[in-house]
Amino acid sequence: MGDEPLAIEIDSAPDDEAARRVWCRLCGRPLTGDRSRRTGLGPACDAKLHPPGPDIRTRRHEVEQDTLPGV
Template identity: 80%
Template structure:
């Protein structure tokens, strides 16, 4: 196996002029390497892929009756 990378990064070509890449959603020019690779700016990417809701904020304690047979015996 060779030590060459399998893919060439978008901005890695030395001396090559950077071609203008625009956001697929809003059309603004993209400057970041990740944005250029995905074709979406950070704002538009956040609109299409919102973060998952944090389920820990929805948890709450509920009062429950004791299970039959586990009640302390009065004796």
């Protein structure tokens, strides 16, 4: 593994899931959402590391062409 910090759990009580505190691996803020707690990244940090793919509509462009004969 590299120097990447792991999600840190503090005050973990084995029988009480809500009492555990999990911190973001990138910015260190406390995580509250279930998905964020599982991944170890907050929504903003996750978006930085995994940006959405390009929209296919932005790759389209107009092509100049001659008019069809007989039109």
